[in-house]
Structure formats: C-alpha cells, structure tokens
Amino acid sequence: MTEEEKKSRLAKWTDSAKRMLYGMAGHDMARYALKTRGSMEHLFILITMGDLLGIPILPPYYSLRLLPYVVPQISTWKRRMLRERDLTDALA
Amino acid sequence: MLSKLFSDQPDRRYIMFGGKGGLGKTTFSAAAAYFLAKTGKKVLVFSVDPQASLSDIFKQDIYGKGAVKIMPNLYAQEIDADHRIREYQQEIRKKILDMYGLESVPEEIENYIQAAAAEPAMEESAIFDEVVDIVVGGEYDYYIYDMVPLGHALYYLSMASVYDEWIGKITKLREEMAEYDQVAAVMRREKETEEDAILKELLYIKQRINASSSILTDRAKTAFFFVLIPEEMIIFDTQAAAKLFAKFNVPLSGYIVNRVIPPDLRDQKIPDYLRNRLDMQKGYLEKIDMLFGAEVLARVPEFERDIAGLPMIEKMAHAMFGDF
Numbered sequence: 001m002t003e004e005e006k007k008s009r010l011a012k013w014t015d016s017a018k019r020m021l022y023g024m025a026g027h028d029m030a031r032y033a034l035k036t037r038g039s040m041e042h043l044f045i046l047i048t049m050g051d052l053l054g055i056p057i058l059p060p061y062y063s064l065r066l067l068p069y070v071v072p073q074i075s076t077w078k079r080r081m082l083r084e085r086d087l088t089d090a091l092a
Numbered sequence: 093m094l095s096k097l098f099s100d101q102p103d104r105r106y107i108m109f110g111g112k113g114g115l116g117k118t119t120f121s122a123a124a125a126y127f128l129a130k131t132g133k134k135v136l137v138f139s140v141d142p143q144a145s146l147s148d149i150f151k152q153d154i155y156g157k158g159a160v161k162i163m164p165n166l167y168a169q170e171i172d173a174d175h176r177i178r179e180y181q182q183e184i185r186k187k188i189l190d191m192y193g194l195e196s197v198p199e200e201i202e203n204y205i206q207a208a209a210a211e212p213a214m215e216e217s218a219i220f221d222e223v224v225d226i227v228v229g230g231e232y233d234y235y236i237y238d239m240v241p242l243g244h245a246l247y248y249l250s251m252a253s254v255y256d257e258w259i260g261k262i263t264k265l266r267e268e269m270a271e272y273d274q275v276a277a278v279m280r281r282e283k284e285t286e287e288d289a290i291l292k293e294l295l296y297i298k299q300r301i302n303a304s305s306s307i308l309t310d311r312a313k314t315a316f317f318f319v320l321i322p323e324e325m326i327i328f329d330t331q332a333a334a335k336l337f338a339k340f341n342v343p344l345s346g347y348i349v350n351r352v353i354p355p356d357l358r359d360q361k362i363p364d365y366l367r368n369r370l371d372m373q374k375g376y377l378e379k380i381d382m383l384f385g386a387e388v389l390a391r392v393p394e395f396e397r398d399i400a401g402l403p404m405i406e407k408m409a410h411a412m413f414g415d416f
Binding site: 034047060066070074 | 181198221259275281290297
C-alpha cells in the first residue's frame with residue numbers, strides 16, 4: 001500500500017465517521033433548524049404579502065418591493081395558509 | 093419677526109406650514125419661497141397633496157413635471173402619485189422577469205401587483221417615497237413642504253414612525269431566519285450561506301424611512317409653522333392639533349395668523365357688517381395672543397383679492413416678512 005493510498009483510505013474513513021456523527025446528532029438539529037426556518041419563512045410572507053389572502057399588514061408600497069424575491073414561494077405558501085388542518089399534520 | 097427667525101436659524105432648511113384646509117398654507121409656502129429666493133437662496137417648494145394648488149398659485153401648470161423653475165432660485169413641484177405608482181409597478185414587473193428569466197409575469201403575481209396599486213394607502217406611500225427622493229437629493233438651500241390639511245399631515249407624520257417600527261420588526265424576523273440558515277449550514281458542513289437579498293431590501297426601506305422622518309422631527313433642521321385665522325373653531329382645532337404634533341416630536345416654531353381684517357378700517361365709514369366682523373376678530377386675536385403668546389410670529393392681513401401670480405405673492409411676502 002503506497003502512502004497515497006493510505007492517505008485516501010484514512011480520508012475516506014474520517015469522512016464516513018463524520019457522516020455517521022452527523023447522522024447521529026447533526027442531522028436532526030439541521031432538520032429542526034431548517035423546519036423552524038421554513039415556518040418563519042411562511043410567517044414572513046404572511047406579514048409582508050398578507051394582501052394576497054386579503055390581510056393587509058405591510059404597507060403595499062413596500063411589500064411590492066419584496067414581491068420579486070418571493071415569487072417562487074407564493075403558490076406553495078397560499079396552499080399552506082389556506083388548506084385545512086388534518087391528521088397528517090400531526091405526523092409531519 | 094418671521095424674517096429674523098429665518099436669518100437667525102440658517103440651518104433650518106426644511107420649512108413646513110400646517111393647518112386646516114383653506115387657511116392659506118399654500119399661499120404662505122409660496123410667499124416664503126419667494127422671500128427666500130429673493131434673498132439669494134435656492135428654494136424648492138413642493139406639494140404632497142394629491143389635490144395640490146401650487147399650479148394655481150403660480151398660475152402655471154406644474155403637475156407631475158418634476159421641479160419647475162418659476163423664477164431665479166425658485167422651483168416648484170407637484171407630485172403626480174398615479175404616475176409614480178405606474179412607474180413603480182413597471183419596475184417591479186421588470187425585476188421579476190429579469191430575476192427568473194420569464195417572458196411574462198405569472199397571472200397570480202400580476203393580479204397582486206394590480207390589486208396592491210389600487211389600495212388607498214398606495215398613493216400616500218408613493219408620495220411619501222417621492223418626498224424622500226426629493227429631500228435626500230439635497231440640491232436646494234431650502235425645502236418648503238406645502239402640507240396637506242391637518243389630518244393628512246398627522247397621518248403622514250405618524251406613517252413614518254409606524255413604518256419604521258414595523259419594518260424594524262420584520263427585519264428582526266429576517267435576521268433570525270438567517271441565523272437558523274447558518275445553524276443548518278454549519279451542521280451540514282456547507283460553505284457560507286448566500287446573502288439574504290430580502291434583508292438587504294428591508295434595510296434599504298428602513299434607511300429611507302428614517303431619512304425622511306428624522307428630517308421631519310429634527311429641531312435643528314426643521315421649522316414647522318401653524319397657520320390659523322381669528323375664528324373660534326379654528327383656534328380650538330389648532331390647539332388640539334398642536335398637542336398631537338408635539339406627540340410626534342414635530343418641532344413647532346410658531347403660529348402665523350392669516351386673514352386679519354386691517355384694523356384701521358374701523359376709522360373709516362364702513363357698514364355694520366364689517367364693523368361686527370372687526371369686533372369679532374379683535375376678541376379672537378386677543379384670545380390667540382393669550383393662548384400662544386410670543387409664539388405668534390405674524391399677523392397677515394386679509395387681502396382685497398386672491399393671492400395668485402407672482403405680483404400678488406410678492407405683496408404677500410412683504411406682508412409676512414416686511415422689507416427685503
């Protein structure tokens with residue numbers, strides 16, 4: 001086994017170890033952080049783009065300024081805000 | 093007394109006349125602009141009223157034409173809110189098309205853009221935003237706001253503080269979101285998170301609102317004059333309004349009494365009608381002096397005709413500021 005091979009094997013091993021550690025501890029935390037961020041994103045869109053649901057909160061002049069950035073989120077957001085709560089919510 | 097106030101406080105470059113509708117705010121704005129321009133200052137008088145009357149007083153159509161030169165050193169501007177809103181909508185559409193490489197704006201988004209523009213608050217916000225552009229520009233020695241009637245003026249002033257607080261809250265939420273992003277990125281051993289474009293936009297809006305409201309409430313830079321006339325209702329309303337303005341930290345410089353019937357008419361042969369009005373005004377003028385004391389800066393006579401056109405504005409300016 002050459003030095004090169006040894007190094008790459010070691011690197012592979014440390015990488016898998018890191019992945020495993022991440023899987024054990026980090027993944028859940030990252031998922032939690034992203035989920036929280038996701039809810040905040042919806043909250044943010046609600047208070048800036050509330051007009052779309054008929055709830056004016058931010059002055060429309062300034063919400064228009066933000067509109068271009070949230071175009072991709074608008075459709076999923078509306079679905080989430082308007083849909084009825086059901087059993088699957090508890091599982092999510 | 094008024095002219096001394098201007099020469100004593102050269103840093104007060106933002107001048108506002110407030111008061112109920114029809115008491116002479118536009119007239120005073122125009123006359124003050126004339127006085128300052130004649131004394132060598134570059135002045136912009138502009139209207140934040142959708143039903144502005146600067147065009148009428150200068151006898152020149154200036155609506156929506158930007159800053160129009162009336163005479164040397166004197167410029168006037170009436171903001172066309174509708175035009176501004178249309179331009180703004182177009183800007184937003186273009187941004188969406190550019191950002192996502194689209195051919196046309198998605199229907200749902202387009203509906204929203206149109207609905208937002210139809211909101212009643214839109215016009216005020218658009219004017220507010222244009223005023224920020226004007227005052228931040230800083231190319232004039234003096235800016236004279238031809239204010240809308242009291243209620244609107246208060247709304248305008250309170251809007252600044254409400255907006256400011258509100259945007260502050262949203263910005264904070266956005267910053268918290270960025271923190272969660274950061275946490276997730278660290279956990280997943282990703283590189284830097286991308287910069288939050290929305291947060292940048294929010295901070296820009298905040299900074300614009302602050303620029304405008306800090307000028308409005310800065311005692312060192314702003315002079316706010318109340319216009320009133322010697323009539324009972326107006327005196328009551330002015331007292332109440334002054335209290336409200338104080339609440340928003342508007343630095344009140346003093347009161348100017350308009351439409352005072354020249355008292356020396358009393359010695360002439362005049363009908364009872366006019367004599368009664370003279371007596372009535374005498375009582376209310378005393379009341380005004382008692383209530384506002386040294387803060388009453390000038391008494392401006394009722395003129396024999398409308399104030400319109402530069403020669404009449406000049407007459408008015410001399411009545412307010414004396415010789416210059």
